[in-house]
Structures are given as structure tokens and as C-alpha cells.
Amino acid sequence: MNIVIFGAGGRVGRAAVVEARRRGHAVTAVVREPARYPDGTAVAGDVTDADDIARVAAGQDVAVHAAADLSADPAAFFTTAARALAEGLSAAGVQRLVAVGLAPVLPGPSGALLMDEPGYPQEYRSFYLGHAAGLDELRSSHLDWAYLAPAGDFDHDGPSGHAYRFTDHGDPTARITPADFALALIDEAETPRHRAATASVTTPQGT
Numbered sequence: 621m622n623i624v625i626f627g628a629g630g631r632v633g634r635a636a637v638v639e640a641r642r643r644g645h646a647v648t649a650v651v652r653e654p655a656r657y658p659d660g661t662a663v664a665g666d667v668t669d670a671d672d673i674a675r676v677a678a679g680q681d682v683a684v685h686a687a688a689d690l691s692a693d694p695a696a697f698f699t700t701a702a703r704a705l706a707e708g709l710s711a712a713g714v715q716r717l718v719a720v721g722l723a724p725v726l727p728g729p730s731g732a733l734l735m736d737e738p739g740y741p742q743e744y745r746s747f748y749l750g751h752a753a754g755l756d757e758l759r760s761s762h763l764d765w766a767y768l769a770p771a772g773d774f775d776h777d778g779p780s781g782h783a784y785r786f787t788d789h790g791d792p793t794a795r796i797t798p799a800d801f802a803l804a805l806i807d808e809a810e811t812p813r814h815r816a817a818t819a820s821v822t823t824p825q826g827t
């Protein structure tokens with residue numbers, strides 16, 4: 621398949637690029653400044669710009685959105701990106717979008733959003749709400765989207781188990797490596813199981 625990955629220079633984006641290329645897909649790795657990526661395979665594009673998206677998405681089968689800009693207002697960034705993706709991907713004829721989500725905005729053990737569960741840390745709530753606003757934009761789009769979040773958080777140092785599973789609720793203690801999470805992203809890109817739907821991803825042993 622032809623897969624375009626936004627945020628391809630980030631921690632999750634890099635893992636998605638590696639996994640997609642390992643499976644033999646043709647990957648267009650989109651970053652804002654290709655000169656910062658020495659392997660020479662990245663292309664320039666801004667995930668908040670519909671024209672950029674339409675340009676790099678031309679001829680692609682599916683898009684992955686792993687971009688995040690911690691220097692921007694979260695609600696502005698994630699809503700603008702979701703709207704630009706809806707417009708730009710549609711212009712390019714790409715229907716399928718697999719987005720990297722945020723655990724706190726998906727259901728926790730009680731069924732309430734994880735960020736509203738008792739004791740959940742609140743210091744980054746504006747970031748959670750920004751992600752949630754972007755998810756709302758996806759919900760109102762015509763894209764064939766999936767929003768996959770780690771059930772708890774990423775483990776950037778642990779060993780990869782080369783496996784994952786979906787779980788129906790988040791767990792603040794759950795951890796998954798970006799490499800294992802990328803298995804879920806690229807599986808969803810290849811064979812959609814979640815359509816206009818969210819999902820939490822954990823390890824086979826996780827909650």
C-alpha cells in the first residue's frame with residue numbers, strides 16, 4: 621500500500637514508518653523540515669495545512685496522523701489539523717485516516733473518560749481537551765477514521781513484545797512501546813477494524 625504518515629519524525633511516527641516499511645509498504649514520511657532528517661526520505665508538509673495534505677496525499681491509499689505540536693495551543697492545533705486532514709485527504713481522494721490518540725480522552729474503567737476518573741492527573745487537562753476537540757472534529761468529518769490511543773502511556777525504553785491487543789477501557793498504569801503500538805496503527809491502515817471509532821491499545825498482558 622501507499623501510506624502517508626504525518627508527524628513521521630516523532631516518537632510514535634518514527635515507529636509507524638519503521639513498521640510500515642518493514643511490511644513492504646511505500647511510505648511517504650511527512651515532517652515540517654526534511655533537512656532535519658538525515659536519511660533523506662522525508663518530505664515537507666504541515667498537518668494543519670489542507671493544501672500541503674492534498675499534495676502529499678495524492679496517490680496514497682491511507683494516512684496516519686501522529687503529529688503533535690506542544691508549542692501550540694492544543695485545541696487550536698488538534699482541531700485545525702483534523703479539519704485540514706478532512707479537507708486535504710478528501711481532495712486527494714484518500715478516505716482512510718488512522719490517528720494517534722490520547723489515553724485520557726478515551727473511557728476509563730468506570731466508563732467515564734479516563735481524565736474524569738477519580739485521581740487522574742489534571743495538570744495537562746488543557747492538552748487532553750485539545751485532543752478531545754480534535755477527536756470531535758474527526759467525528760463530524762466524512763473520513764473513514766480510527767483514533768487509537770495507548771490504554772495508559774508509552775514506554776519508550778522497555779523491550780518490544782511484538783504484540784498488542786485492544787481493550788475496552790484505559791488504565792493509567794498500562795504501558796506499551798511505540799513499536800508495539802505501531803503494529804496496531806499499521807494493522808488498522810491495512811485492514812480497518814475500527815471505523816469512525818476509537819480504541820485503546822495495550823500489551824497482551826495489560827489491563
Ligand SMILES: NC(=O)c1ccc[n+]([C@@H]2O[C@H](COP(=O)([O-])OP(=O)(O)OC[C@H]3O[C@@H](n4cnc5c(N)ncnc54)[C@H](OP(=O)(O)O)[C@@H]3O)[C@@H](O)[C@H]2O)c1
Nearest residue numbers: 627629630631632651652666667687688689720722723773
Ligand atoms: N498517554 C498517551 O495517550 C500519549 C502519550 C504520548 C503521546 N501521545 C500522543 O501520540 C501522538 C504522537 O506523540 P509523540 O510522542 O510521537 O510526539 P512527538 O515525538 O512530539 O512527535 C510529534 C511530531 O509531530 C510533528 N509536528 C508538529 N507539528 C506539526 C505540523 N504542524 N505538521 C506536521 N507535523 C508536525 C513534529 O515533527 P517535526 O518537528 O519534525 O515537523 C514531531 O516530530 C500525539 O498525538 C500525542 O499527543 C499520547
